[in-house]
Amino acid sequence: MSLPREASRLNERRAYYLRPRVAVPGDDTLPRHMFVNGIRKQAIRFHPMHPDSPSWQRDGLPHVWMPYTQHQTAPLPLPVKATNGCRIILEDGRELIDGLSSWWSACHGYNHPHILKALHDQLEKMPHVMFAGLHHEPALTLAKRLCRIAPAGLTRAFYSDSGSTAVEVALKMAAQYWRNKGDKQRTKFLCFRHGYHGDTMGGMSVSDPEGIHQAFGGAYAPMQFSVDLPTDEYGFAEFQNLLDGLHKQMAGVIIEPLVQAAGGFRFHSPDMLAEIHRLCKERGLLFIADEIATGFGRTGLMFACGEAGISPDILCLGKALTGGALPFAVTLATETIFEAFLGEKQEKSFMHGPTYMANPMGCAAALASLDLFEQEPRLAQVETIEQQLRTELAPIRRISGVRDVRVKGAIGVIEWENGMLDLPKLRQRFPECGVWLRPFGNWMYVMPPFTISESELRQLTAALMQTAKEMGA
Ligand SMILES: *Cc1c(COP(=O)(O)O)cnc(C)c1O
Numbered sequence: 365m366s367l368p369r370e371a372s373r374l375n376e377r378r379a380y381y382l383r384p385r386v387a388v389p390g391d392d393t394l395p396r397h398m399f400v401n402g403i404r405k406q407a408i409r410f411h412p413m414h415p416d417s418p419s420w421q422r423d424g425l426p427h428v429w430m431p432y433t434q435h436q437t438a439p440l441p442l443p444v445k446a447t448n449g450c451r452i453i454l455e456d457g458r459e460l461i462d463g464l465s466s467w468w469s470a471c472h473g474y475n476h477p478h479i480l481k482a483l484h485d486q487l488e489k490m491p492h493v494m495f496a497g498l499h500h501e502p503a504l505t506l507a508k509r510l511c512r513i514a515p516a517g518l519t520r521a522f523y524s525d526s527g528s529t530a531v532e533v534a535l536k537m538a539a540q541y542w543r544n545k546g547d548k549q550r551t552k553f554l555c556f557r558h559g560y561h562g563d564t565m566g567g568m569s570v571s572d573p574e575g576i577h578q579a580f581g582g583a584y585a586p587m588q589f590s591v592d593l594p595t596d597e598y599g600f601a602e603f604q605n606l607l608d609g610l611h612k613q614m615a616g617v618i619i620e621p622l623v624q625a626a627g628g629f630r631f632h633s634p635d636m637l638a639e640i641h642r643l644c645k646e647r648g649l650l651f652i653a654d655e656i657a658t659g660f661g662r663t664g665l666m667f668a669c670g671e672a673g674i675s676p677d678i679l680c681l682g683k684a685l686t687g688g689a690l691p692f693a694v695t696l697a698t699e700t701i702f703e704a705f706l707g708e709k710q711e712k713s714f715m716h717g718p719t720y721m722a723n724p725m726g727c728a729a730a731l732a733s734l735d736l737f738e739q740e741p742r743l744a745q746v747e748t749i750e751q752q753l754r755t756e757l758a759p760i761r762r763i764s765g766v767r768d769v770r771v772k773g774a775i776g777v778i779e780w781e782n783g784m785l786d787l788p789k790l791r792q793r794f795p796e797c798g799v800w801l802r803p804f805g806n807w808m809y810v811m812p813p814f815t816i817s818e819s820e821l822r823q824l825t826a827a828l829m830q831t832a833k834e835m836g837a
Pocket residue numbers: 526527528529531560561562563620625626654655656657658682683
């Protein structure tokens with residue numbers, strides 16, 4: 365049986381690296397000669413790298429599962445050979461200027477010699493050792509330094525290995541805090557629409573159920589109270605009413621301060637943040653700031669909480685913590701929270717412990733990253749980036765179909781009307797323009813490394829302008 369020619373070609377285009385078709389004797393849908401190592405040859409031919417495509421790629425692609433990717437329709441991911449400074453170097457030698465800092469983590473650019481040296485030195489001594497009953501210098505020095513620069517009152521660092529885990533830790537800390545204090549009612553969390561706190565079950569339960577987790581049907585959200593972020597007087601009155609009615613069931617509130625990132629790059633003012641903090645604290649809620657995206661200078665100050673003059677009870681950090689070098693995260697807590705876990709009984713201690721907790725390599729990278737914030741003018745660079753983004757993105761506002769252009773620190777966002785963005789086309793266009801950007805939903809955005817040069821940033825904004833014109837109505 366054979367498919368009509370057109371249909372089968374379409375199938376081949378779609379199927380390339382996702383459905384390795386094993387050539388089984390007797391399978392007459394395609395002749396035997398169309399298979400190489402069990403993968404359809406046509407599929408391989410569609411590969412942009414062919415015929416030089418190396419075997420690791422040809423043989424390996426059918427075995428990986430990419431994140432947030434529709435394998436049936438997505439174009440092939442680009443093969444990266446190396447990174448350097450603010451550039452991503454592809455296997456074919458092309459260099460892309462990086463506008464995303466690898467999901468907002470590489471704040472000093474890639475391969476910074478100071479971080480590389482710290483990693484080499486640490487690797488020689490000890491790549492890893494467990495962190496229970498044992499401890500080591502990098503973990504303790506980092507804890508001390510983080511507590512010194514974090515918003516006032518945070519004194520204890522609990523290490524983990526990803527942002528999502530740092531959020532899980534924060535939620536569990538808050539939940540167990542109340543149980544340890546004998547309050548069994550405060551079990552739920554207050555969270556905000558358009559919020560995003562990670563892809564694990566706990567993080568998902570406090571993220572927007574209609575956001576990127578809608579594939580799970582919001583099944584985990586009913587565990588929590590998800591509300592609109594109050595923005596005006598009416599919103600705050602409503603918010604206060606809700607708190608008054610339900611706060612005794614709430615262990616805490618979790619918020620991305622100033623910028624709700626993955627949920628659509630929505631900004632709110634420091635005043636609003638301070639008011640939300642005040643209302644929640646008045647009613648005893650633990651205030652959890654998720655600064656995994658905003659922390660380490662992204663919004664202008666070292667931490668977004670600083671702009672509102674607030675100190676959270678619990679602070680989650682990840683992403684740029686290691687300057688983008690290694691997966692590592694930390695949850696900071698106040699001494700008051702820590703003390704609620706003290707007592708004679710083992711069950712009162714915090715019942716959580718990732719295998720790779722306080723990984724010395726992660727600690728070494730984070731320490732080196734903190735050095736760079738001290739030794740190099742990072743926050744001044746963020747300010748310069750902010751000015752340049754404001755100037756160069758502003759004209760895009762006039763393109764029809766663009767709903768909003770906004771900038772905060774080293775974050776530039778172009779929000780489009782629904783359905784205006786042809787994402788597959790755009791994702792192909794940006795590399796053609798020599799830049800690495802990955803729009804999603806209705807958003808084109810740029811979050812470059814802070815070390816980016818003026819001309820590199822101009823190439824990013826020029827690519828945004830160019831593609832925006834192509835997308836515009
Ligand atoms: C990215 C992110 C997370 C999740 O971090 P991972 O390292 O991807 O697990 C959580 N919260 C916020 C605000 C984030 O931006």
